[in-house]
Amino acid sequence: MFVRGIIAFLVCSLFAGHGQVQATQAPKDTAQQPHPVEFPALKLGQHIVYHTGFALVYNEEHEQADWVAYELTAEETQKSFERGDVFMKDPLVTTGTAADEDYLHSGYDRGHLAPAADLGYSLSSMAESFYYSNMSPQVAAFNRGVWKRLEGQVRVWARNNGAVYVVTGPVLKPGLPAIGANKVSVPKLYYKVILDYRMPEYKALGFVLPNAGSSLPLTQFAVTIDSVERLTGIDFFPALPDKDENTLESNICLPCWKWSTSTQSGGKKPTAKAGDAVQCGASTKNGGRCTRMTKSPNGNCWQHGGD
Secondary structure, three states: OHHHHHHHHEEEEEEOOOOEEEEEEOOOOHHHOOOOOOOOOOOOOOOEEEOOOOEEEEEOOOOEEEEEEEEEEOHHHOOOOOOOOOOEOOOOOOOOOOOHHHHOOOOOEEEEOOOHHHOOOOHHHHHHOOEHHHEEEEOHHHHHHHHHHHHHHHHHHHHHHOEEEEEEEEOOOOOOOEEOOOOEEOOOEEEEEEEEOOOOOOEEEEEEEEOOOOOOOHHHHEEOHHHHHHHHOOOOOOOOOHHHHHHHHHOOOHHHOOOOOOOOHHHOOOOOOOOOOEEOOOEOOOOOEOOOEEOOOOOOOHHHOOO
């Protein structure tokens, strides 16, 4: 994986007894680097921060990442190291990140974007998952409930498919409430997009979830990646051939994914079959999922590009 290879450009050491990671980033010619499949397109002025198991683009205005991206392989889901729960400022974010004091008594969890459970395959990846650049203020019932269920489902898919590409983050907009002296924005919505780009079947899926507890099945939050792009303004998976990118991002196929009963509310597995009416996979202007039912092959209703 490319991000794992970036470790050659980093010097990371774990201070025994302190639980802190010190990292420095060596210069590199980013123009010569291949664009990893999981990386979204960069906007003007954005810079990628590379860590052992993930990469991110930091948003200084909102004091959290615009996106966090990584490849998760089946082997990496086999955790070798336990959570350290030592939250740290990210030394590679030169403008500074949020800190303990921002979240203290705020009423919000320090919610992981790239979950610690995805990064337990090495000591450095686990420790770096607790950087504040990988945190966002989340309602406890969300962080410990539906968001955790979705994280578990992604690990199931990594094991089922050999590997998946993941991009995740908050939906950042002007005017969000904020916490702490650093004014850390509190998002109303979060997204996650997943790509399986291995034969015999390519597939992709997006999710948009409100920052609130929910007992609904994960399928209720599933949307096309195109709709996540419209909501966030982020261009996902630009390294794919255009034909593949257009097809994968404009369609949603819930039955194409193997859903774990342990991550679905009520233990129910999606049973949609070809020809069945399903809920439209597109998002509305306010970020919610369209409520229309459709039998269109691309999973969208007539208003959102379906047949």
